[in-house]
Amino acid sequence: MEDWNQQTIESFRRDLLTWYDQEGRQHLPWRKNQDPYRVLVSELMLQQTRVDTVITYFNRFMDALPTVLDLAKAPEEQVLKLWEGLGYYSRARNLQKAAQVVAFELKGKWPESYDDLLTLPGVGPYTAAAVASIAFGEVVPAIDGNFFRVFSRLLKIDDDIAKPKTRRVFYDAVAPIVDPKRPGDFNQAIMDLGTSYMKTKDPDTLHSPVLKYNAAYRDGVEEEYPVKSKKKKPVSQMYEALVVYNENGDLLYEQRPDSGLLAGFWTLPLRPIDSVEQLDGEQLTIKPVSHIFSHRKWSIWPVSVETPDELAKNQRFFTEEEQQALALPKVQHKILQALKEL
DNA sequence: AATTCGTGGCC
């Protein structure tokens, strides 16, 4: 691991921020100002999600709910509809809970420190540091995937970034490097660097504004960084999706449990099957709906069923209009599309 | 500490 002296640190800050001022992504909508609400919404949306995907969602979200009070007072269903398709839906619920803490419990007075921000639902070490530095000028490193990637290469840190305890290694190494005058810009500059010259695949290190600080490149081992252990592959699961219409043509849905995968969302009733041998010949001629989550791979065969005499407590029929107003997970949209094509 | 939690893009 490299160890920079004070002169190197100050030089690095200058080079990084000079580049950021000239070529940073200042046009990103959440960088229009330092409103903590905008920063918080953007950071929650950006967790594990690409910038290109978030931009549209962010603008729509801010148009609909421009202030923290608007979000705090909004019906949860509206928040989920605005989040529909972004995934990791607990983020949306936690974001609204956080807004309610700020608007109601704290009466609109934002927690401004890293430690206080950390108490908000959905706000972990990265997000607390990002908001504290960007919106409130606190000098803390916002350690995310970009940060790991950039500094693992610059400093040749070979700890496995998939391990929780590695965060501390990076924190100790880089906390002294964060620019005390512009901590928010410093953190954002690292992110911009990490998605451009120092991106994961096919980086352009030779033209990076911090080339001369890159120890891994200097030693010809940049491709070995960052060190990251691999994830397990998703487990395959098969389901039947019960297709039930009532006399009005409404479609039967079932609400999922309030915890776990797609918590609280409505989908067609899904019934696990152990093997394809449980399907009849006609179903087997149909290509199943396929949907991959982080840790599960679903194959779903729609099957028409007679209307049951009695509905379960978590079941109800929805009209066409109701279905469109509802926030539905991607997999349910895929099922609906498959029904249309039958 | 290891799992769980979505989705889309890329090769």
Added chain:
DNA sequence: TGGCCAAGAAT
């Protein structure tokens, strides 16, 4: 196609 990745947090 399948594997990997992308501004992580909660449990």
